Amino acid sequence: MTTRSKNLLLLFAVIVLAVTPLLFVNGEFGGADDAAEQAIATLKPSYKPWSSSLFELPSETESMLFALQAALGAGFIGYAIGWFKGKSVKNKNND
Incomplete structure:
Protein backbone atom coordinates (compact mmCIF):
# COMPACT_ATOMS: atom_id res chain seq x y z
CA MET A 1 0.00 0.00 0.00
CA THR A 2 1.45 3.35 -1.02
CA THR A 3 1.79 6.34 1.27
CA ARG A 4 -0.76 8.26 -0.79
CA SER A 5 -3.40 5.55 -0.45
CA LYS A 6 -2.71 5.26 3.30
CA ASN A 7 -3.16 9.03 3.68
CA LEU A 8 -6.42 8.96 1.72
CA LEU A 9 -7.68 6.07 3.83
CA LEU A 10 -6.82 7.93 7.03
CA LEU A 11 -8.49 11.10 5.73
CA PHE A 12 -11.62 9.13 4.92
CA ALA A 13 -11.60 7.55 8.40
CA VAL A 14 -11.28 10.98 10.05
CA ILE A 15 -14.18 12.34 8.00
CA VAL A 16 -16.35 9.35 8.89
CA LEU A 17 -15.48 9.69 12.58
CA ALA A 18 -16.31 13.40 12.52
CA VAL A 19 -19.58 13.14 10.58
CA THR A 20 -21.11 9.98 12.06
CA PRO A 21 -21.87 11.45 15.52
CA LEU A 22 -23.54 14.45 13.88
CA LEU A 23 -26.01 12.13 12.17
CA PHE A 24 -27.16 10.64 15.48
CA VAL A 25 -27.33 13.82 17.59
CA ASN A 26 -30.14 15.47 15.60
CA GLY A 27 -28.83 18.94 16.42
CA GLU A 28 -29.06 18.50 20.20
CA PHE A 29 -25.70 19.10 21.81
CA GLY A 30 -26.00 18.83 25.57
CA GLY A 31 -23.23 18.72 28.09
CA ALA A 32 -22.64 16.14 30.79
CA ASP A 33 -23.57 18.69 33.46
CA ASP A 34 -27.04 19.17 31.98
CA ALA A 35 -27.57 15.42 31.67
CA ALA A 36 -26.53 14.91 35.32
CA GLU A 37 -28.87 17.66 36.52
CA GLN A 38 -31.77 16.11 34.62
CA ALA A 39 -31.00 12.63 35.99
CA ILE A 40 -30.82 13.94 39.57
CA ALA A 41 -34.07 15.87 39.15
CA ALA A 74 -2.86 19.80 20.34
CA GLY A 75 0.38 21.80 20.46
CA PHE A 76 1.85 19.43 23.03
CA ILE A 77 0.85 16.36 21.01
CA GLY A 78 2.23 17.92 17.80
CA TYR A 79 5.50 18.79 19.53
CA ALA A 80 5.83 15.25 20.93
CA ILE A 81 5.15 13.65 17.54
CA GLY A 82 7.72 15.95 15.88
CA TRP A 83 10.26 15.26 18.61
CA PHE A 84 9.91 11.49 18.24
CA LYS A 85 9.99 11.75 14.45
CA GLY A 86 13.16 13.86 14.59
CA LYS A 87 14.71 11.44 17.04
CA SER A 88 14.01 8.47 14.75
CA VAL A 89 15.39 10.31 11.69
CA LYS A 90 18.52 11.22 13.66
CA ASN A 91 18.97 7.59 14.71
CA LYS A 92 18.53 6.43 11.09
CA ASN A 93 21.18 8.88 9.89
CA ASN A 94 23.65 7.79 12.58
CA ASP A 95 23.41 4.10 11.61
Missing part, protein backbone atom coordinates in the same frame (compact mmCIF):
# COMPACT_ATOMS: atom_id res chain seq x y z
CA THR A 42 -35.74 12.72 37.83
CA LEU A 43 -34.41 10.38 40.53
CA LYS A 44 -34.74 12.70 43.54
CA PRO A 45 -36.76 15.87 42.92
CA SER A 46 -36.24 17.12 46.49
CA TYR A 47 -32.42 17.14 46.17
CA LYS A 48 -30.76 20.41 47.19
CA PRO A 49 -27.14 21.01 46.12
CA TRP A 50 -24.79 21.32 49.12
CA SER A 51 -22.45 23.74 47.36
CA SER A 52 -22.46 26.25 44.55
CA SER A 53 -19.91 27.95 42.32
CA LEU A 54 -18.00 30.84 43.81
CA PHE A 55 -18.48 32.79 40.59
CA GLU A 56 -19.99 32.19 37.18
CA LEU A 57 -17.92 32.82 34.09
CA PRO A 58 -19.66 34.16 30.99
CA SER A 59 -20.23 31.45 28.40
CA GLU A 60 -17.84 33.20 25.98
CA THR A 61 -15.05 32.97 28.56
CA GLU A 62 -15.77 29.30 29.21
CA SER A 63 -15.65 28.62 25.46
CA MET A 64 -12.39 30.55 25.13
CA LEU A 65 -10.78 28.63 28.00
CA PHE A 66 -11.95 25.33 26.52
CA ALA A 67 -10.50 26.30 23.12
CA LEU A 68 -7.24 27.36 24.77
CA GLN A 69 -7.03 24.02 26.57
CA ALA A 70 -7.64 22.18 23.29
CA ALA A 71 -5.01 24.27 21.49
CA LEU A 72 -2.40 23.67 24.19
CA GLY A 73 -3.12 19.94 24.13
